[in-house]
Amino acid sequence: MEVDSENGLLQRKQATYQSLDETFLIAKETYKGQQYSQIYFARLHLMRTMLYSLLPTWKPHLPSCNVLGLEQGKECVIVGTLYKHMKLKPSVLDEYSKERSASPLVQPRNFLHSDDYLVLEDESGRVKLRGALLLPSVYVTGIVVALHGKETGAGDFEVEDLLEAGLPHQIDRPLNSGEDKFVVFVSGLSVGSTSANPLQFQLFVDHITGHLGDEKEQGMAAQIVQVVIAGNSVEIGRGLLNGQNLGPKDQSKLSEPIKELDILMSQIAAGIPVDIMPGEADPANFALPQQPLHRCLFPGSAAFNTFRSCTNPHSFELDDVRFLGTSGQNIDDLAKYSDATCKLEFLERTLRWRHIAPTAPNTLGCYPFTDRDPFFIEMCPHVYFIGNQEKFDTSVIKGSDGQVVRLVCIPKFAETGTAVMLNLRNLECHALTFGSQFDS
Template structure:
């Protein structure tokens, strides 16, 4: 683990008497790196198409996978029917897309309530209720589902296979169901030494609270080897890459009052995001001179809002963009580091599922999306998404080795083993602005550990201490 590599040495303590010997030089590991962002590129940007096309493409891509899984689970002689071919009382399997009818789901009426003097809907943490209904639909028809399926855990957009029979009242009684489950995984190469990738998200630059800036600078100094003694520096040299998973800017930088105010009221003022981007460029400049850095956009960052979010523009980083070690990535993110395949998002897909299902754990939702073989099943229903036409890029065609989600409330990790021998590390990367915590992934062992920075803040007692813990 990283904490073992960075253990202080007896002869290199900062309290030891200085010597005239030259300090050792630690060479940072240089892993092989291959970005795979092309599949999330938008290309021609046309919003004239309907969103029905992406659902049709999703079902067309997933149907062969679900049919194969259904035959494995319920026997090769199971009847796989389309909705138009259903017969009442016949035991069969149906492959389709779930639609969850929810009374509490926000609607356009909330936005126009002020114009028509309607009572606005109150903001909610969860939009599920006892009156929700599950409906399965294919290209031509839809049918209501009842029976052995957990309605509250399901979300709109999931493609599943259900087994049961249609009743005389036109409803389908589910006896069992299955998902596409984990896709195939490539073999992870064996490494001869420990190498780490540091994951951090939610820097929250530009907020009115500057408490996290000391912890953020400590993180930068730790990665660049300017913090601690020789033990800490040798450990920092094993960090081969840094990945920033979205929400680099604070939500407070999204204030739109400046665009609606009169020009004379905003004279000689600038948007809060301008100063935040300048600060981000300075932090990146410190990092990219020492280690390769991947930067993903998030919900509050200056790029397109709909998924997939395109990389931030290099012109916003005049200091750091001149270095080849800066890699501006998309959200979702996909890359291979020393043969280890990373896949993840900045957290919008997981947070949306939290609102529209009974699941609360971000780690549980990560596993659920992996078994559904889809990064963002709720897009485009409740999550902004580009209207793809021929193919759904969010379908998982290959199983990653590390699957992460940024901007989670807490750090969690889990080793998941598939039926075909797949080994996946699931990681929820906490919001650094509120938790002062990042995490380190060991490429050799696929283990993950948090690294926390605590510092003085306005609400702390006078006896509070600054601490760095692994």
């Protein structure tokens, strides 16, 4: 794309793009009544093999055994999947219980309780865990860990030390080239909702496409090489989706937000490569991994080869910088069943556990894979992002083998008017805020 300026033409910069979403596609999967236990077995087998490879440098003097092989008072290492017994965890059976009317009308946003406890499980059995090292408030069901300890007289396992998977291997980031290239993240557009301000999004579109601002701002816009829309792009009135046949007027209300989104997306795709991910509120499958939004929803945008409809989670490389992110469901679910000081801490935990969505399929819907777990993080990203958060937040974490990861929380645009701009050169990022008057 070229942007007119007083001194001539500004040429938009380009970046090499590679999609890594293949692992999240379920096009070749067939549902044959399989149970969710198989994805847990696949996760345990994969993670246990990796954890066993770390044992010689962690506890070389201790034997490893399974739950059934525990002996009272004998120190050993066991590897298994954590299960958290939660007193307040919602159950679908409660909806049909006779005491339903006695349940509180206001449900808690977090289901932690002081009586919660952890259990370790493998193919041979399960054992209750004790000790101050393993805090139930930090962990959730579905995490695979290695534990050093011994069985007590009460039949519990006293934990003395803990080994998590840690950050995976990371490919070297390209050397600092001195050339600024930017990726813009936005989420929670909620086109069609009462809270969405069409002017804000149009200001955003005009800014990144170079149709606003002075020569300096247009020069900055010309350095944007990629736009990522991280879920919840439209909001359809729930009253319309009541299982009844829709009349012509209601059908128009149903399609209007998508048509409006397509018009705005076309403006972006005409000049900048754009990836759109599905979210919880979008017309896509509910269970993770969410499949790409169908291209027929975007007749205008899909005509451009710069438009890509992607999965959620979404992984890709730009100039050999690896990105991984979701529309936020995985972290929002973690926040319901564990505790942290901020959402960035949840992001860091999932990286150190090497799993994007450890609560799936226990409390987060996912497809019942039989022979693999697509949420396992095999390679460490350079940028790890989540969409649809309350506010913009970012930090950098470092691994023991020199890994450096930029964590980014992308706020809901409809509520905050804020997008996020990240520099590929040094992974620094900042917020772009749009109001009734342009502000960045």
